[in-house]
Amino acid sequence: MSKTIPDKLTNFLQMMLPERNELLRKIEQECQEDYIPLVAPETGQFLQVMVEAFKPKRILEVGTGIGYSTILMATTGDGWERHITTIEIDTTRYARACQNFRDAQIADIVNPLLGNASDIIPTLTDNYDFVFMDAAKGQYPDFFSKVWPLLNSRAMLVIDNVFLNGWVIDMTWPERRKKTMVCRVRDLLETLKKHPELATSLIPLGDGLAVSVRR
Template sequence: MINEDVRAYIRELLPPRDAVFLEMEREAREKIIPIVEPEVGHLLYWLALTKNSSRILEVGTAIGYSTLWLAKAVLPREGNITTMEINAPRAEAARKYFKKAGIIDQIELIFGDARELLYDLTGPYDFIFLDAAKGKYVEFLDKCIEMLEPGGILVAEDVFMKGMVISGEIDKRRNKTAVARLRTYLQMVMEHPKLETVVLPLGDGIAISTKK
């Protein structure tokens, strides 16, 4: 949904990325692992930096690419990041990259299903990054709001789902439910009495909410 010339220009403007980021990007391309785009990672870093975030929860680690972007903002201030991942090989890959980046002891990586793990947490968090199964965003919303401190930020990734949320053209039958639920999620965060929300056409769509 994003003009490729605009995407390429924004990406060219980004500061040079460390070698570990480039290695992760290569692995993601080769193994078709979904990670955020570099410009989205930079946005996460900027949000956490300007918010002075110190307690971050990430729902959906994958190989830890977005985690490292958040760590750039938080760990120099001795903040902490909790991240959870359901896929065992990806969780192991994330641990490998955290070790390479020298932050393995500063990241709490929880292996398991967020549908269970999320409800064992109490927070509070000042930043929550939601990048799990898209059909679960609605289910997780109330718990995320509960754990988010006033003034905290909730970021939901891939809310356009390859443009299907906007166009209504579903590529596979199994995606029909996820698209419907993403539309519901966006409507909910835009109308929720405890949230102020903006939706940005960056990457595959980003919804950024702040708790009143």
């Protein structure tokens, strides 16, 4: 768990969140028990607010996990028509996500894809109004370059965990094999900052979010 954001603030932000329904609480519990990563609750709430504000019709998620954030994006707001494509590389998580989509009664609006997002994104034929990226952090620059041509004008791109436990801020890494990942995420943030067709803001929520809008 990142200590970049003080615990006192995180606890307060989480105390101020609305109640999650039974299915979401069950998935949170399962993720905790089975060591499955999912968005921080305050990040999930932010995601829902962004989705409600933008009302995207086509959403792409990179990194399904067992479907928690997909359900948040699919169920928030007043039921405008939306469709979510979500990609997961892990077979067991993919199967559990599919069951959770049935339980949440959103299977008709979610297209779950099993495989490596690096291979799958270039095969997608739709364009997207909203993209949530939450998968292998070392692959973020690759995902970004492949997602970029699919972004509609005014599309929003939300990327999770861009602080990487604070390593990206300090440019430190606990072990040598994490160096490439940290450098790649920092490079991606530089790319977003300088990109003439993107307006980007970094938000200190959870483990850090990069939020961009295509101009």
